[in-house]
Amino acid sequence: MYEEFYRFKEPPFNVTPDPRFLYRSESHRDALAYITYGIFQKKGFIAVTGEVGVGKTTVVNAFIDLFQSSIDVAFIYSTKFPFDQLLYLVCNDFGLDVENMNKAQMLLSLNRFLISQYEKDRNTVLIVDEAQNLSAEVLEELRMLSNLETRDRKLLQIMLVGQPELENILNLNEMRQLRQRIPGICKIPMLTKEETKNYINYRIHIVSEENNGPVFYEDAVKEIYYYSGGIPRLINVLCDRVLLLGYVGNTRRIDGNIVREAMRDLKNKESISVDGLSR
Ligand SMILES: Nc1ncnc2c1ncn2[C@@H]1O[C@H](COP(=O)(O)OP(=O)(O)OP(=O)(O)O)[C@@H](O)[C@H]1O
Numbered sequence: 545m546y547e548e549f550y551r552f553k554e555p556p557f558n559v560t561p562d563p564r565f566l567y568r569s570e571s572h573r574d575a576l577a578y579i580t581y582g583i584f585q586k587k588g589f590i591a592v593t594g595e596v597g598v599g600k601t602t603v604v605n606a607f608i609d610l611f612q613s614s615i616d617v618a619f620i621y622s623t624k625f626p627f628d629q630l631l632y633l634v635c636n637d638f639g640l641d642v643e644n645m646n647k648a649q650m651l652l653s654l655n656r657f658l659i660s661q662y663e664k665d666r667n668t669v670l671i672v673d674e675a676q677n678l679s680a681e682v683l684e685e686l687r688m689l690s691n692l693e694t695r696d697r698k699l700l701q702i703m704l705v706g707q708p709e710l711e712n713i714l715n716l717n718e719m720r721q722l723r724q725r726i727p728g729i730c731k732i733p734m735l736t737k738e739e740t741k742n743y744i745n746y747r748i749h750i751v752s753e754e755n756n757g758p759v760f761y762e763d764a765v766k767e768i769y770y771y772s773g774g775i776p777r778l779i780n781v782l783c784d785r786v787l788l789l790g791y792v793g794n795t796r797r798i799d800g801n802i803v804r805e806a807m808r809d810l811k812n813k814e815s816i817s818v819d820g821l822s823r
C-alpha cells in the first residue's frame with residue numbers, strides 16, 4: 545500500500561520466511577555455518593532451536609537455497625501425528641510412490657532410495673520443522689531411520705528445527721541415545737539492539753530502488769527493540785505498521801512517537817499478529 549510512497553520494489557516487512565531477506569547477524573551466520581557443517585560432514589543428526597519468530601525457518605530456507613544443487617531435501621512441518629504418517633510424508637517428499645504401503649514397505653522403499661542416492665553421491669536431507677511437536681516415540685523412530693548407514697557414512701541427514709521445548713524433549717533421560725548423536729544444539733537468540741537497527745535497515749535496503757526510503761531515528765529503533773525484544777517477526781509486524789503511519793502522515797522520518805502510535809494501533813485492533821508484542 546505504501547510501497548510507492550517510499551519507492552519500494554516490494555513490502556520490506558512481510559512475515560514469510562523468505563531467505564532473500566536473510567540478515568546475517570552473528571547468530572544467524574553461526575546457525576548457517578552449523579547446519580552446513582553438520583550436513584556436509586554427515587553428522588547424521590543436527591538440531592536448531594530458538595524462540596517463536598526468531599528466524600529458524602528463514603535460516604533453513606537460506607541453507608536450502610544455497611545448496612540446492614548438491615542436496616535432495618524432504619521438508620516436513622511436524623504436527624502431532626504418528627510416525628507412519630510422518631514416514632509417508634517423507635517418502636512423498638522424496639518423490640517415492642508409497643501409496644497404500646504399510647510401514648515396513650515404506651521403510652524398505654526409503655532404504656532403497658537412500659542407497660541409490662549414495663551410489664549417485666547425492667546428499668539426502670530430512671528437515672523436520674516445528675519439531676517441538678514430535679513425541680518421544682516418534683523421535684526414537686527417527687533415530688532408527690538415521691541408523692541407515694554404510695560402513696563409512698550415514699545415508700540420511702536429519703535436521704530437527706523447533707522452539708526451545710524441543711531441547712526439553714531431547715534432554716529427557718530416555719532420549720539420551722539420540723542426544724549423544726547431536727553435535728551440540730544450535731540455539732538462535734534474539735537480536736541485540738544494534739542488530740535490530742541493522743536488521744531494519746537491511747530489509748529496507750533490499751527493497752529500495754533509490755536512497756529515498758524511510759529513515760529510522762535512534763529513538764525509533766530503541767522503541768522497536770523494546771516492544772519486540774529483538775524478535776524479527778515482531779519487528780516486522782511493528783515496522784509494517786510504522787511505515788503505514790509514516791505514509792499516512794506524509795513523512796519518511798520515523799521517530800519514537802510514530803512507533804508508540806503504531807504500537808497503540810496494534811494493541812487496539814487486538815490483531816492476532818500482535819501477540820507477543822507485550823511490553
Ligand atoms: N536473520 C533474518 N533476516 C531477515 N529476516 C528474518 C531473519 N530472521 C527472521 N526473519 C524474519 O522474521 C520472520 C519470522 O521468521 P521465521 O518464520 O524464520 O521464524 P521461526 O523461528 O521459524 O518462527 P516459528 O517458531 O514461529 O516457526 C520472517 O518474516 C523472517 O523473514
Ligand SMILES: [Mg+2]
Pocket residue numbers: 600601602673674
Ligand atoms: Mg518456523
